[in-house]
Amino acid sequence: xxxxxxxxxxxxxxxxxxxxxxxxxxxxxxxxxxxxxxxxxxxxxxxxxxxxxxxxxxxxxxxxxxxxxxxxxxxxxxxxxxxxxxxxxxxxxxxxxxxxxxxxxxxxxxxxxxxxxxxxxxxxxxxxxxxxxxxxxxxxxxxxxxxxxxxxxxxxxxxxxxxxxxxxxxxxxxxxxxxxxxxxxxxxxxxxxxxxxxxxxxxxxxxxxxxxxxxxxxxxxxxxxxxxxxxxxxxxxxxxxxxxxxxxxxxxxxxxxxxxxxxxxxxxxxxxxxxxxxxxxxxxxxxxxxxxxxxxxxxxxxxxxxxx
Amino acid sequence: xxxxxxxxxxxxxxxxxxxxxxxxxxxxxxxxxxxxxxxxxxxxxxxxxxxxxxxxxxxxxxxxxxxxxxxxxxxxxxxxxxxxxxxxxxxxxxxxxxxxxxxxxxxxxxxxxxxxxxxxxxxxxxxxxxxxxxxxxxxxxxxxxxxxxxxxxxxxxxxxxxxxxxxxxxxxxxxxxxxxxxxxxxxxxxxxxxxxxxxxxxxxxxxxxxxxxxxxxxxxxxxxxxx
Numbered sequence: 001x002x003x004x005x006x007x008x009x010x011x012x013x014x015x016x017x018x019x020x021x022x023x024x025x026x027x028x029x030x031x032x033x034x035x036x037x038x039x040x041x042x043x044x045x046x047x048x049x050x051x052x053x054x055x056x057x058x059x060x061x062x063x064x065x066x067x068x069x070x071x072x073x074x075x076x077x078x079x080x081x082x083x084x085x086x087x088x089x090x091x092x093x094x095x096x097x098x099x100x101x102x103x104x105x106x107x108x109x110x111x112x113x114x115x116x117x118x119x120x121x122x123x124x125x126x127x128x129x130x131x132x133x134x135x136x137x138x139x140x141x142x143x144x145x146x147x148x149x150x151x152x153x154x155x156x157x158x159x160x161x162x163x164x165x166x167x168x169x170x171x172x173x174x175x176x177x178x179x180x181x182x183x184x185x186x187x188x189x190x191x192x193x194x195x196x197x198x199x200x201x202x203x204x205x206x207x208x209x210x211x212x213x214x215x216x217x218x219x220x221x222x223x224x225x226x227x228x229x230x231x232x233x234x235x236x237x238x239x240x241x242x243x244x245x246x247x248x249x250x251x252x253x254x255x256x257x258x259x260x261x262x263x264x265x266x267x268x269x270x271x272x273x274x275x276x277x278x279x280x281x282x283x284x285x286x287x288x289x290x291x292x293x294x295x296x297x298x299x300x301x302x303x304x305x306x307x308x
Numbered sequence: 309x310x311x312x313x314x315x316x317x318x319x320x321x322x323x324x325x326x327x328x329x330x331x332x333x334x335x336x337x338x339x340x341x342x343x344x345x346x347x348x349x350x351x352x353x354x355x356x357x358x359x360x361x362x363x364x365x366x367x368x369x370x371x372x373x374x375x376x377x378x379x380x381x382x383x384x385x386x387x388x389x390x391x392x393x394x395x396x397x398x399x400x401x402x403x404x405x406x407x408x409x410x411x412x413x414x415x416x417x418x419x420x421x422x423x424x425x426x427x428x429x430x431x432x433x434x435x436x437x438x439x440x441x442x443x444x445x446x447x448x449x450x451x452x453x454x455x456x457x458x459x460x461x462x463x464x465x466x467x468x469x470x471x472x473x474x475x476x477x478x479x480x481x482x483x484x485x486x487x488x489x490x491x492x493x494x495x496x497x498x499x500x501x502x503x504x505x506x507x508x509x510x511x512x513x514x515x516x517x518x519x520x521x522x523x524x525x526x527x528x529x530x531x532x533x534x535x
Contacts, residue, residue, distance in 0.1 A: 163470030237478035
């Protein structure tokens with residue numbers, strides 16, 4: 001065991017992992033975190049806590065992670081390279097570990113331009129791949145990035161994201177390979193809508209032996225309706241939403257579109273369960289935490305395994 | 309070359325509001341080539357300021373002079389006899405020239421008329437694009453001659469990130485993704501192996517003021533003392 005986190009245990013025992021996500025509030029409202037977390041408890045193996053996602057200021061990821069631990073839920077601490085230099089990152093990792101956080105997801109972060117402080121200076125002292133290597137060095141060598149010894153080693157289960165769809169497609173599997181080489185233990189992918197392209201990506205990853213070295217969790221975000229699908233297609237960089245997704249949603253009554261979106265997500269999850277090289281699903285139900293229980297139920301991923 | 313952009317006239321007027329006689333100093337090198345701070349631009353700005361102040365019933369006398377390079381001591385000497393006649397000096401040079409002027413005339417307020425905007429190429433008349441952030445640790449040898457520090461909005465060393473959008477940067481569809489271009493060019497050259505390996509955290513060189521002494525040269529003994 002590298003970290004002993006629940007997620008690591010579930011994956012290590014060969015179970016199909018099922019992780020969730022929770023966006024912290026735009027304020028100090030801890031109750032809101034607890035309320036959202038309640039829908040996820042028992043339905044997922046670990047909950048990603050986003051880190052100022054879309055470059056909007058929110059309650060800090062590590063603080064929100066601690067609230068989840070208090071609620072008996074395992075968090076996955078997301079950390080972006082946009083807001084901290086290597087000193088702050090390493091110090092936050094130590095503090096997070098001291099408070100019981102055992103999973104970390106290393107990300108570049110959305111550019112400040114998208115957020116509520118577009119004039120902010122993006123830090124990007126190190127990038128996401130260098131962050132993976134930093135956490136690994138801390139964990140496996142007991143050293144800071146600078147080489148100095150740590151007093152107490154943070155045993156983190158190290159994750160990263162992968163976008164199988166952004167350009168150039170041929171490069172995507174190599175970027176995944178770089179993350180694996182840097183020391184990542186698990187990958188959570190960008191939301192998948194183009195299943196053909198994803199099947200091709202995972203085949204490449206299988207052929208290169210990458211899925212033997214890191215667990216790949218397929219990213220799923222249920223569509224709430226046609227509006228969301230069109231927004232994802234046209235406005236979100238690096239997102240690949242095929243036209244048939246939109247036309248399928250358009251084919252049902254407006255009131256039924258969200259149910260159809262969930263049905264599509266469940267179908268995807270069923271396929272991922274059978275797909276070679278896919279070790280689980282990461283469900284990003286954006287501002288839809290309350291629907292996670294029914295999605296988990298429909299996808300037949302309950303009850304979640306308990307591994308000692 | 310170093311490029312710059314003229315400050316908004318209102319900002320310049322605000323800086324000059326307490327003065328009635330100011331010397332505007334142009335620079336004949338980079339800022340002259342990029343059409344912002346040469347002899348011609350000094351005269352245009354002076355005329356604008358004099359007219360504006362006259363209309364406000366608060367006239368200002370703007371002196372004009374241009375030197376070959378404000379970043380070179382030998383050219384600044386031409387100003388020594390002139391500056392005394394003015395209450396303040398304004399510079400249309402880049403940030404380097406402005407500071408060197410301020411250093412030479414420490415008793416005079418020296419004010420910037422332009423914002424320095426980077427090290428850029430000349431893409432066309434009046435059109436400049438930044439290419440170098442002078443990071444001090446050039447990586448162009450393995451990035452196909454495309455600078456990720458300058459051209460990638462996140463300055464990534466192991467790009468492209470997941471935001472690459474049909475070859476464009478996520479921050480702007482008109483901005484090509486640096487790492488997409490790096491990939492394409494290295495691929496064409498059969499050199500993709502250069503970016504397959506993980507590039508470790510950068511050893512930033514531009515985190516404090518840098519001094520450069522070329523091999524075979526040395527600083528005079530009294531250099532570096534407080535002015």
